Amino acid sequence: MGKKVLVVGQGGREHALVWKLAQSPQVDKIYAAPGNPGMAQLAQCVNIAASDVPGLLDFAQQEKIDLTVVGPEDPLMNGIVDAFKEKDLKIFGPTAKAAQLEGSKVFSKELMRKYNIPTADYQVFDDPEAAAAFACSFTDRGQPVVIKADGLAAGKGVIIAASSQEACQAVNEIMREKVFGEAGRRIVVEEFLQGEEVSVFALADGHRAVFLVAAQDHKRVFDNDLGPNTGGMGAYTHPPIYTQAVHEQVDREILQATVQAMAKENCPYQGVLYAGLMITPNGPKVLEFNARFGDPETQVIMPVIEGDLLPLLEAAAGGDLSSVEIKVRPDYCVCVVLASGGYPGTYQKGYPITGLENLAESTLVFHAGTALQNGQLVTGGGRVMALVTQADSMENALAAVYTQIKHVDFTGMHYRTDIGRRALNRGR
Ligand code: AMP
Numbered sequence: 001m002g003k004k005v006l007v008v009g010q011g012g013r014e015h016a017l018v019w020k021l022a023q024s025p026q027v028d029k030i031y032a033a034p035g036n037p038g039m040a041q042l043a044q045c046v047n048i049a050a051s052d053v054p055g056l057l058d059f060a061q062q063e064k065i066d067l068t069v070v071g072p073e074d075p076l077m078n079g080i081v082d083a084f085k086e087k088d089l090k091i092f093g094p095t096a097k098a099a100q101l102e103g104s105k106v107f108s109k110e111l112m113r114k115y116n117i118p119t120a121d122y123q124v125f126d127d128p129e130a131a132a133a134f135a136c137s138f139t140d141r142g143q144p145v146v147i148k149a150d151g152l153a154a155g156k157g158v159i160i161a162a163s164s165q166e167a168c169q170a171v172n173e174i175m176r177e178k179v180f181g182e183a184g185r186r187i188v189v190e191e192f193l194q195g196e197e198v199s200v201f202a203l204a205d206g207h208r209a210v211f212l213v214a215a216q217d218h219k220r221v222f223d224n225d226l227g228p229n230t231g232g233m234g235a236y237t238h239p240p241i242y243t244q245a246v247h248e249q250v251d252r253e254i255l256q257a258t259v260q261a262m263a264k265e266n267c268p269y270q271g272v273l274y275a276g277l278m279i280t281p282n283g284p285k286v287l288e289f290n291a292r293f294g295d296p297e298t299q300v301i302m303p304v305i306e307g308d309l310l311p312l313l314e315a316a317a318g319g320d321l322s323s324v325e326i327k328v329r330p331d332y333c334v335c336v337v338l339a340s341g342g343y344p345g346t347y348q349k350g351y352p353i354t355g356l357e358n359l360a361e362s363t364l365v366f367h368a369g370t371a372l373q374n375g376q377l378v379t380g381g382g383r384v385m386a387l388v389t390q391a392d393s394m395e396n397a398l399a400a401v402y403t404q405i406k407h408v409d410f411t412g413m414h415y416r417t418d419i420g421r422r423a424l425n426r427g428r
C-alpha cells in the first residue's frame, strides 16, 4: 500500500513540496490543508486552516496519514509537532520548544553566544532607555545599527537605523508603542553586518544536520533591491558567493554546531534548519534561523533535489539521517514571482490569469495567491505565482524564465527583472 502524506499550508513553498512528493513512487495520495488551485492538480485540498492544529490532528488520525509536512512557521510555534507526536503520528518539523530558534531572536542569539556560533555582536534589552543608549553608541560612531523585536513579527520586526534619531524611533515603536505587540517586549540590538546574504538549508534529525542546498532570495519589491521588503520576489540555487570553502565553514561552525547545541540544551532539533547568513569579509555569520523551508527558495530547491524526497523527510522526522544520501543537481534553477499590482501594500484580487496554457512544458508554475472563480483562475493574493526554469547555465535559466513570463498576464501584474543578476555579475 502506498503512503498518505499531508502537506500543511497554501503558498508557493507548499505547492513545490507537493510537486516533489507527488513524484515519489512510495506516495499514493497527497492531501493539502488548505492548499490552493495549483496544488489541487496533484493533491486533494481539504478545507482546514494551517493554523488549526486540532483540526489537522483530527484529520491526520482519521485518514491515517503516514507523514505530515508543515510549510509555515505558525503551526510549528503553536505546537503542531508536539500534538502529532503525542498521538504517535509522524510529522516533519521541530517541536514548539525547538522552533524557538526562529520564534525568539533572544533564544537564538543566546544559543549562538553560548556555543560560539558566528553571529553579529548584540545585547538584549527589556528597558527602552538602555536599549536606545546602546543603539546610539553605534550611530554616534557613524555606524548603522540593527534593532530586532524578539518574537515573530511577520518579517517586519527588524529595523536598520542609520542615525540616532532613527534608532530611538525604532526602540520607541517596538517597546513603547508595541507595534508588534508582545513580540516587542524584549529587543535585540546588534551590530550591522556588511556582505551578501545567502539562505542555507539543511535537514536535521536531532543529532546532526545534512546540508541540502544554498539559495539566494530577493526580498525587496523592485529591481536593484529598491522599495519595501516583501515575502520574496524570486530566488536561485547555488549562489556563487557560497563557495566550497564557505560551505565547509558553515557546515562545521553553524549547521552541525547549532544542531549539537540544541541537543545539549535538551531541545533536539528536527526538521529543516534554514540559516539566513551574511557572508562578511570575516566569514559567514548568522542573521537569523528559520524552522521551516523558505519561500520562494523552496520553489528552486525542490527541482534540483534528485530522487525521492519522502525518505529524506521520514528519516529526519524519525530521528536518524545517518544512512541517507542527498543528491542535488548542480543545475541553475531560477524562480520569478509574479505579484499583484500594489503588493506589498494594498492590492485588488479577482483578476483573471491568462496564458498559462502557452508556457513551455519545461516551465514549472507554482501557485501562491490564486483562486478559482466559476472555473476561471484568478488572482487571490499578493504573491500570485512563481515561474521556475532550470538550465546548465545561469544565463540560459534566466533567458528561459523571462521569455516564458511574457506568456502570462493579469491586471496589475509586476515582477522583478533582475533576479539572479548578482550571480551573473560574479561571472557565473
Ligand atoms: P532577520 O529577520 O533577522 O533575518 O532580518 C531581516 C533582514 O534584515 C535580513 O534578511 C537582513 O537583510 C537584515 N539584517 C538583519 N540583521 C542584520 C545585521 N546584523 N546586519 C545587516 N543586516 C541585517
Ligand code: GLY
Residues within 6 Å of the ligand: 217, 231, 232, 290, 293, 294, 295, 296, 297
Ligand atoms: N525567503 C524568506 C523566508 O522564507 O523567510
